[in-house]
Amino acid sequence: MLWRYPLVVSISMCLFPKIEAAYAQSTTSDPQVLPPVVITGTKPSTKPGRERTATPRVRSKPTVAVYPTTPIAGSGIESDKVAASVYTIDANQLSQTESLNISDSLVKYVPGITVNEVNGNPFTPDIQFRGFTASPVSGTPQGLAVYQNGVRINEAFGDTVNWDLIPTAAIKSVDIVTNNPAFGLNALGGAVVVQMKDGFNYHGAEIDTMGGSFGRIQSSAQWGKQIDNFAVYGALEGLHEDGFRNFQTSNVRRFYGDVGAKNDDAEFHINMGVADNDFGAAATTPVELLQQFWGATYTTPQTSTNKVGYVNLTGKVEVSPTWTVEGIGHVRVFNQNTQDGNPTGTQPCDADATLLCFGDGSTPANGLNGAQLSNPFDPSATLGENDRTSTQTTTTGFSLQATNTDQLFGHNNHFVVGTSFDYSVTHFTASAELGTIGPDYVVSGSGIFLGQSGNPVSDGPVDLRTTNQYTGLYALDTFDVTNRFSITGGGRFNVANINLQDQLGTALNGSDNYTRFNPVIGGTYKITSGLTAYAGYSEANRAPTPLELGCADPAHPCIIASFLVSDPPLKQVVSHTVEAGLRDTENLSLGTLSWKFGAFRTENSDDILNIPSPVLQGFGYFQNVGSTRRQGFEAEATLKSDKLLVSASYTFLDARFLNALQVGSNSPFADDNGNIQIMPGNQIPAVPRNVLKARVDYSVTDAFKVGGDALFVGSQYFVGDGSNQFMKLPSYAVFNLHASYQINKTFQIYARADNIFNNQYASYGTFFETDAVPNFTNGGAPFTDPRSLSPARPRALYAGLKATF
Template sequence: MPGTGVETSHIPAAVNKIDASKFEQQSSPSVVPTMLINVPSVSTTNESGNSFEPDLQFRGFLATPLTGTPIGLAVYQNGVRINEPFGDNVHWDFIPPDAVHSMDIVTANPVFGLNALGGAVVVQMKNGFNYQGAENDFVADSYGRVQDSFQWGKQDGNYSAYFAIDGAHEDGFRQRTSSTIRRLYGDIGYKDDRSEVHLNVTAADNFFNAPATTPVELLNQDWSAVYTTPQSDALKMGMISLQGNTALTDTVTLAGTLYYRYFSDHHVDGNDTDVQVCDNTSLLCFTDGTTPAIGSNGQQLPNLFPKDAVLGEIDRNNTRTNGWGGSVQMNDTATLNGMDNNFVFGASLDMAESNFNANTELGTVDPNTFVVTGNGQFLGFTTSDQGSIGPVKLNTTNTYLGVYGLDTLDVTKRFTLTLGGRFNFANIDLSDLLQTGSNSLTGSHQYARFNPVIGATYKITPDVLGYASYSESNRAPTPLELGCSDPNLPCIIDTFLVSDPDLNQVVSRTVELGLRGKTNLSGDQTLGWNLGFYRTDNSDDILNVVAPIGMTFGYFANVGKTRREGVEAAVNYTKGDWSLFASYAYVDATYQSYITLNPPSGDPAGDGPVNVVPGDHISRIPAHHFKFGLDYNVNDRWTVGGNVLAVGNQFFGGDESNENPKLPGYATVNLHTTYQVTKNMQFHAEIENLFNKRYYLNGTYFDNTSSVGSLVGGTNTDTVTPGKPFSVYAGLKVTF
């Protein structure tokens, strides 16, 4: 556990650690592909549809940039929690890979606070003490990507400095998916024999076109096709943090962190609409031919669109968050009754204020399903029997307090016992700046829970270690989920909030056991391996539920019990100039409660209720993951290698009763090479998807009977995220 001083051999859970050298092997401007290759149970469904903005799935739990997706992983950068306070989502694009010193993907452990249902990702950035020198890396690829990164680090006695800046632009292999990334990270440090202090700054200004899924029949005509655009995110982030630690005695260390973080997201989403021309009038109606569509002036909207125009809408929302907080941790390594012992005690406080605004403007849809606006018709409060849509102005405040302790005791030279827990308290206040009355979003919600952890490791032989643990974690509902949790007043997910009935917090209970080992074989051969099993049961899990009316309406609800369980196996082998790795992970994600849901629009199974029974698989979670990689040093200058990533099939999003055909699995072959041209200049290249295999990362359904859906034609209602075709990257890295 980073920061606690606990040795890896004493951690009673699977250990997934990635060092800086792994990130240096990747040309991607995102950290996710490196995790995808190196961690057995990591996969991505890339719901955004943009390779610059991927999501991360670990053991069936998500950490995604998409607001409105239930999150099950906690993410930390230099000890600061970077899950966004409004929706708990994670923007991986804010982390420059070249500036990462190490990354730990930790399995379920309550010490990591809220959202660590499936685990936590702990990122430690570089500083001038662990990186010296200067390096510039320029990369270009076959889809208009141009990226450049520069990093510099220096130590001068007790002082250090580190700076990294990078930028990237890509046209993308899909239409209207151009993206731009601009980031910087800096650190100033001081260290002496007893203390160390770091002041660091992270900033990003990124823009993504992220068109999500495309109907299969459009992709059959053109692999680059997109559906209902524009869909974009303009993101800004700035964070300053101060970390320090000092040795109070020979065995007691005190550490602390303070931070301030700013975040903004301007989201534009072109969509189909539930607005239509009223029956026998020249006015507009909502969801049917009789319910008036009210404009921002409080009057029913007239039909100002051309005859036979296909109507759509642009949904816009803005989120601005100011967050601040800190943590303090004491670590005592004094022996206990002659036994080696490591005791950690700490507390954290995270506070944030968010402002969320949203509106909808009506427009027309061109033959390429691009929504065009221009007549200035904005929807006001429009309410049918079960749905509501209108502008939103919401202010929210989050206060998260945590107090934790963890003790690791070497009972014998072979047997180590871990015992601890964390108390979490969450207070979430919503203040509706626009709505009044029974539909008001104003409300206050409190959640509290103590989560224990107990585990043990046992050294069976000098080279083989066994481990077992039990832990609990929880997550509080987000302000977004609380603002859209009324089944009688569903909303457009992630855009419009209408009321805030309470939701229960999600609680996870995880059992984990396994074996791992590392052996130095004869000569220059080494072998490392691990084999593990886990089961995580969630109670009061939160799901994004489809509403019975309209094509785009839904709400968040507690749906009972779910389970993620599986097996992970990995092996690493080196011999001289050769190195290889292989891993397999099985993730079995199922519902454990009876649930009745409304079918999504376009569900091939029909319009009847979706009856989920215990044992049905959770959609969008592939069961099988196989990874293999090989590297060979041809000579002192030239290295070649490659990897294979294989992912099993999965159920389409919305097919929670498992009645329809699955989204097919896939496998890709990727190659890479480096050549040291001179002492200070290195050429590197990658080929992604060598055999140009067509595959899908994610799937759901769309309504092909709607006015926009009819533009697609055909009968197939599957809509999917296409995988990246054959692509070539080439770069030149220069060190100074």
């Protein structure tokens, strides 16, 4: 038993142990994945008296989670009958990635998905799909709905998605669902549906520990067991990494557990999770600093702490052989604290340098007591400010869904009707502490806090209570016209009520209501036994968030996610999507060939963008910008045999503005008033037109596996360059390698090499005010290059040990 001691020591090196299953992980079939090196555990035996007397409903084809309430696997429909693109990642694929970061698997396996590290930390990424984003960064217009075990986890205050809170080892499957309004608000570009493991579909235990470049050490452990009609599952994860950039330390600590019970007609689960993560977010850095040191940072500290705790009760009851009722009740508590060092609009007054002014040399900068602040700073000091926010949200809700599979007019039919209700209460506070920026670009606080300062700008404290009530009612029906031809139709009615209650006065008070019915219609036709054609049309909507409603006036810009002011209402965003394509699976002499080709077009009306203030560095506002369009196609092919898997995909995406508009910008091509003119047909910034992916896995022996993958992302316009006048952010290519060796039935060693050619590239680019802070690395002279980039990780090497019991 001495072999256990190094494992225990390695786990204790992390803040939490991580658990990851190597066997009995998922029953999801995926013809695109090479069988992993796993040890198959003992399957639960079927005991006498447990057999069902009725004929069981056996599905011979994989199903997809195409409805929001999917607490139990199998409540979707056959993938061949889905009138949209179908992308599924199972637990085996997640395990092969050897990462506690879900974005690594999404980028690797799903065509069209790209990642922007605008936040400057790999564990808090922007995930982009078809030009729509799910981001943890407040102020990012969100366009993807994300569900975990049937519960929507877009945070209430800004619809943000904190990917770091999802326990990766505990994931059973991830479905990327397009062209379906059943997923409610924010499903403009689609939905990401994460289904977690439980003790019925995972048996055994695993401990997985990995370490490597930039001080990374991570460990996980998971365990699942079924005893007759009861099952239990638990997973722990812990990670520490110093990062390749200054101030980029990451600490991840997560737990997930599930207790379930079932019989022949019903299944119930209570699952819970907690996480406590903190990050150094290095954000974008001026090019001139990166040219001297690729890990440089600009105006820090930039830190965030995310905490979450949730409990879900899920159930599924087969009321009759053809009626199934599913339900979820949930409670989720989220807490986030951020600190962000920034340049400041505060400066010595022109008329009297012993006083401070804000925004210009004459508007008084006031303290918390409303009196103008005196100037205690040295005349040679560079002033900055530490902006702090606190967001505390409690969300409760339920969803209920009924499924019927009775035949209709003698034809197979799959009918679903459901409803959901979510109620969220958020307490949001913000403050700004004046300080000085040192030669290392660190903002040192002075203990002096800004109050409301001037008009039209505001930088004072905020204390806001918001409530969100989201109600939805949906119905969808899939009808088999023939054995080959199926049609789907239905829709969802959404109601969103958002209230803002100012705790310091009345300026932020407001109440907004948004309603809309979103239809969907589509069909699939099986041309041959393996080849299926599909086509569909749908609509979806996104209601403005409390954050956006609190910062929508160009005359009163805010430090995004920090300071809010009373603003005019925004219109909701409505998307119109049409999609069509082909998918095929054929058994050849070389192996199984699967391929997909699909074209899509989504047009948004009253789209909302974050517009930089033309007056103040770091300030901005939200604005409806008319219509935008995202269109393109995705192609993917995979050949899989017993020893070899080869896969490649290509995505073309064209994202454009459809209306002329004038917006504020920090672009070097902005006019004297700080505005740019966007013309119809201009490309939307930060959306690459071309994405190419390829991967190869080869079994040298039954125990020894090797493989590699490549990613090419095309050029894209800088954020702020909606007029398309500046050069593009260059395209980039990344190549990775991996290998594993199964020592015996218990132990496996593995290794990863990321960015093997050490390519220096940036995944995100924007502009900054070159004269806001001196270039201390150049003797204090002003910066001359307006580009500010988020540098990507250099070459990284990792190795790990996995033990399966």
